[in-house]
Amino acid sequence: MDINNETIIHHYFLSLITFIQQAKTVLKQLAQAQHDEAWVLAEQVSERKLEKNDVYxxxxxxxxxxxxxxxxxxxxxxxxxxxxxxxxxxxxx
Structure with a gap:
């Protein structure tokens, strides 16, 4: 199998285009989704302690x-x- 630079570049750009398309789809879905309250989203964060007394x-x-x-x-x-x-x-x- 003979792989030249042109083939590698072609596959790279096809992969890049696919990635961009997938990212754009996800961003569109996020923009159209119902948004939870901020505190509901914050519950998903494992480390929420910001201040030294937050542990209490x-x-x-x-x-x-x-x-x-x-x-x-x-x-x-x-x-x-x-x-x-x-x-x-x-x-x-």
Whole structure:
């Protein structure tokens, strides 16, 4: 089997285009999805302690505190809405 540089580059770009298409699909799905409250998303984070005394807080307060400081679902949704139209078209034809 004879593999030349042109074949390698061709396969590389096909892989890159596939990756971009998959990423664009995921971003579109995220933009269209219902967004949970920030504290619900914060519950998914394993390490939510931000301040030295956070070790004493119950999980629900820890989640709310983390969400208030680290999660902004509204801004993220707006950013996705602005980003998606700027993504490149990746037709392989």
């Amino acid at each position: 807080l119950p999980d629900n307060l820890l989640s709310m505190g983390y969400a208030n400081q680290a999660v902004d679902t509204t801004a993220t949704h707006q950013w996705l809405q602005q980003l998606i139209p700027t993504l490149p078209e990746t037709d392989q034809t």
